[in-house]
Amino acid sequence: MATSLASPVSSERISGRISDRLRGEEYRRERGFAVGLVTALTFCAVLVHGYHPYAEDGGVYMPEIKRLVDPSLYPRGPEFVMGHLRYSMFAPLMARMVWVSHLSVEMVLLLVHVASFWAMLFAAWMLAKRCFGSREARCGAVALLAAWMTLPIAGTSLMLMDPYVTARSLSTPCALLALVGALDFLLLDRDDARRWQGLALCCFALVGAGVMHPLMGGYALGSVLLLRTVMSPSRTVRWWGTAGLAATALAVAGGLVLEAPVESGIYRQVMLTREYWFLSQWHWYELGGLVAPMLILAGIAVRRKQAGDEARVGLARMALAAGVTATAVALLFARAGMMTHLVARLQPLRIFQLVYVVMTLALGAALGERVLQRRVWRWAAAFSVLGGVMVSAERMTFPDSKHLELPGAVLAGGGGNEWERAFVWIRGNTPKDALFALDAHYITRPGEDAQGFRAIAERSEVPDYSKDGGVVSNKPELAGEWMRGEVVQTGLSTEGDAQRVAGLRPLGVGWVVLEREAATRFACAYENAAVKVCRLP
Numbered sequence: 001m002a003t004s005l006a007s008p009v010s011s012e013r014i015s016g017r018i019s020d021r022l023r024g025e026e027y028r029r030e031r032g033f034a035v036g037l038v039t040a041l042t043f044c045a046v047l048v049h050g051y052h053p054y055a056e057d058g059g060v061y062m063p064e065i066k067r068l069v070d071p072s073l074y075p076r077g078p079e080f081v082m083g084h085l086r087y088s089m090f091a092p093l094m095a096r097m098v099w100v101s102h103l104s105v106e107m108v109l110l111l112v113h114v115a116s117f118w119a120m121l122f123a124a125w126m127l128a129k130r131c132f133g134s135r136e137a138r139c140g141a142v143a144l145l146a147a148w149m150t151l152p153i154a155g156t157s158l159m160l161m162d163p164y165v166t167a168r169s170l171s172t173p174c175a176l177l178a179l180v181g182a183l184d185f186l187l188l189d190r191d192d193a194r195r196w197q198g199l200a201l202c203c204f205a206l207v208g209a210g211v212m213h214p215l216m217g218g219y220a221l222g223s224v225l226l227l228r229t230v231m232s233p234s235r236t237v238r239w240w241g242t243a244g245l246a247a248t249a250l251a252v253a254g255g256l257v258l259e260a261p262v263e264s265g266i267y268r269q270v271m272l273t274r275e276y277w278f279l280s281q282w283h284w285y286e287l288g289g290l291v292a293p294m295l296i297l298a299g300i301a302v303r304r305k306q307a308g309d310e311a312r313v314g315l316a317r318m319a320l321a322a323g324v325t326a327t328a329v330a331l332l333f334a335r336a337g338m339m340t341h342l343v344a345r346l347q348p349l350r351i352f353q354l355v356y357v358v359m360t361l362a363l364g365a366a367l368g369e370r371v372l373q374r375r376v377w378r379w380a381a382a383f384s385v386l387g388g389v390m391v392s393a394e395r396m397t398f399p400d401s402k403h404l405e406l407p408g409a410v411l412a413g414g415g416g417n418e419w420e421r422a423f424v425w426i427r428g429n430t431p432k433d434a435l436f437a438l439d440a441h442y443i444t445r446p447g448e449d450a451q452g453f454r455a456i457a458e459r460s461e462v463p464d465y466s467k468d469g470g471v472v473s474n475k476p477e478l479a480g481e482w483m484r485g486e487v488v489q490t491g492l493s494t495e496g497d498a499q500r501v502a503g504l505r506p507l508g509v510g511w512v513v514l515e516r517e518a519a520t521r522f523a524c525a526y527e528n529a530a531v532k533v534c535r536l537p
Contacts, residue, residue, distance in 0.1 A: 034125050037139065041146040042118040048387045049150045050163050050394045050403045052449075053109055054410070054420070058164025059452015060467050061091065066105055066458060068095035076435040076460035076508065079478060080468050089211045090167035106407035109165045116169040120161055121146055123176035124361060130183045131312040132365045140368015141361040143379075147386040150394070153356050155286030156349050157276040160356055163394070167213040168353075174209035175220035175354060178202045182224045183311050186231050219351040222249070223322055230317040231310065246325040253333040253343045260340035267479040268341075273469050277344040278336040279327075290352065293359040294323045300362055312362070319358040326351045345473060401449045410456065418530030419448045422513065423456035425526045426533060430459060430511060437504050438513045440465040440489035445515070447530050453513075462489055462507060493518040501536065510536055 052058060063081045067073045068091055074081045097108050121142055128141040150159045162169060184198025202224060210217030222245070229241030263271070275281040300316035303309070326348040334344040372378045394403065400417040402409060410416040411424055419442075426436070436459055443450050443466045453461050463472075463485035472482045488503035493515040500512065500520075512534050514520060516527065522534035 033135075034122070034129075037142065038118060038121045038125055041121050041143060042114060044387070045117050045121070045146040045149045046114060047404075048147070048390050048394075049161075050391075050398065050405075051110070051113060052398055052401060052405050052451075053106060053113070053164045054405070054452050054455040055164055055398065055401070055450045056452075057162065057166045057467075057470075059450070059455040060471065061166050062105065062109070062452065062455040063458075064091040065094045065098070065109075066455075068092060069098050069105060072432055073458055074454065074460050075433050077463065077481075078460075079475070079481075080463055080471055081454065086474075087214045088167050090170065090213070093212075094165075104407060106411070110407055113165045113169065116165070116173060117149065117161065119170075119173035120149075120176065123173045123180060124357070126180045127176060127183075127315070128361055128365065130180065130187070131315060131361065132369070134369055136373055137365035137369040140366070140372060141364040143383060144364025144367060144386070145357070145360050147383055147390060148360055150390065151356065151360070152289070153352050154289030154349070155276050155279075155282040156347065156352060158350060158353055160353065160360070168216060171209040171213035171216040171220070172353065172357075174205045174212065175216065175223070176357065177205035178209065178220050178224055179227065179315070179354075181205060182227050183314070186228065186314075187310055215346065216350065216353070219322075219354070223318060223351065223354050226321050227314060227318040230321060231314040242321050246321065246328070249325050249329055249348075250332065253329045253348070256342050256346075257333050257338065257340055260342035263340055263476070264479060266483050267472075267476045270469055270472050270476075270479050270482065271341045271344065272336060273465070274344075274473055277334060277341070277347060279330050279334070279349075280336060290323070290327060290349070293352070293355050294320055296359050296362065297323075297355070315358050316362065319355040322351050323355045398449045400447045401451065416456075417447055417449055417451070418528045419445075420451050420456055421528055422526060422531045422533055423451070423453055426457040426459055426511075426513075429525065432459070434459050434511055435507070435509050436461045436511045436513060437489055437492060437500075437507075437509045438462075438464065439492040439515070440486050442513070443467065462504075462509060464489070497521055504536060512536060 054062065063074060067078065067081050094105070094108060094112070097103075097112075098105055101108060103111075124145050125138060125142050128138040132138050132141060145160070149161045150163055152159055158168075161172060178201075181198040181200070181202030181204075185195055185202060188195040188198065206217060206221055206224065208217075209220045226242065226245055229245060230238055232238050232241060271277070279287070297316045297320045300313060301320050303313055329343065329348040334341070334348060336344075338344075367382070372382060391403075401420070402416065405416065410420050411427075416424070426434075436453070436457070438453060438461060439445070441464070442448060442453070443464060450466075452467065453459070453464075463469075463478075463482045465486055468482055468485070472478045484507070488507065492500065492512065497520055500522075504512065512522065514524075514532055514534060516530055516532060518532070520534060522537060524532040524534040526533040
């Protein structure tokens with residue numbers, strides 16, 4: 001009798017162990033597939049989108065890291081180099097990695113760039129796994145994100161991920177991981193230990209995003225709070241909670257406008273150079289970049305939730321609510337004609353970075369599941385076309401620079417464009433304490449490709465119009481010095497030597513970089529097809 005009673009229990013235990021073992025094996029296979037896919041897509045993405053560590057914002061972040069590593073750099077005007085993101089731990093973290101690894105700054109940033117792409121795609125896979133049931137849909141979601149990694153986000157001057165390393169390179173994967181953790185916490189049963197692991201992941205990821213990029217971390221937190229309300233089982237919480245969060249955002253923006261200090265006339269001029277802050281100055285196609293994603297997500301958000309569809313619909317509703325709220329804030333409180341531009345400085349439309357990620361995953365999943373399916377030739381054809389389009393876009397953006405500017409290629413003197421070669425010569429042939437002047441708008445000159453002078457030459461420069469203007473927008477106390485640099489450097493290559501000396505001598509400038517055609521009697525120690533480097537008498 002005892003044996004007959006024990007047998008069913010033993011059978012149930014054996015069956016349970018077998019079932020657990022099978023689930024464990026399935027989980028390991030799926031995880032292995034995900035790691036392999038993401039790794040392959042990471043290298044494809046880097047090859048497609050290129051790498052330009054000294055360009056655009058990369059040329060702003062790198063000098064700060066280099067000065068932390070070597071404090072003797074940039075002795076003139078260090079305030080334009082240090083602390084442009086005063087509450088970010090990004091630059092100190094990168095500098096620490098250089099000290100610990102004994103690698104160059106350029107090599108560390110390349111490794112971080114590849115790692116950030118991998119983290120972004122793996123976090124996207126984790127999101128796709130919670131939203132889409134089929135492997136085709138998940139693969140399509142992540143593959144499209146890899147293909148569109150440098151997709152511009154409307155008129156915000158942001159991309160999904162940059163082809164260089166910035167604080168956003170780390171904050172964006174953290175924001176996606178926070179959404180992954182939030183979904184686990186909201187969807188799993190209360191007695192499931194993974195639910196609390198999801199909450200821990202969400203909290204740690206939000207902290208990571210915040211310490212890397214406080215502004216983007218704040219928008220990630222707002223997205224998580226919105227996700228909580230739109231996925232509530234209570235209809236009252238869904239509607240009134242979402243409306244309450246939107247109203248809170250509007251109230252905070254209004255309060256900031258009322259309490260913001262009076263701006264100086266010079267600072268207002270700086271503000272107006274940041275055209276991407278103001279919707280009224282966007283082109284029609286940039287405005288379309290706001291409307292189109294919200295229409296696509298609205299088609300998903302209005303669906304009735306079905307079994308297994310909660311995460312997909314919830315993310316779409318969250319992104320839609322975030323996009324509408326941010327647009328309302330920008331229209332009401334981030335206008336060029338306002339007396340204060342504090343809300344514009346916070347760039348509320350940057351939350352569209354997450355909106356674009358959700359949209360991309362949804363479109364990629366539909367493409368993979370409904371069109372490409374399990375036809376290898378379809379996948380190859382589709383992503384060959386998408387990759388080709390993105391390579392063409394990259395070549396149009398950086399036509400005179402190498403597609404992959406790897407460590408050593410530019411600094412060896414044989415790589416890069418003519419401007420970069422001149423900056424490399426300056427790095428090796430001028431004293432560290434030299435102060436340089438370049439045309440205020442040099443970064444937009446044909447052939448320059450937005451390559452940062454400080455990042456490559458490792459020398460101080462008089463503030464320029466473009467990137468230093470962005471620094472001043474976050475540090476208003478530098479507006480006067482920026483304006484002086486703007487005045488004396490505008491048209492530097494077209495004016496006469498007497499004007500150059502009169503404007504630059506009081507600033508302590510010892511060297512100038514002029515365009516090749518510039519007329520001058522200064523002694524020029526270096527010259528190439530684009531520029532010449534001359535000593536001020």
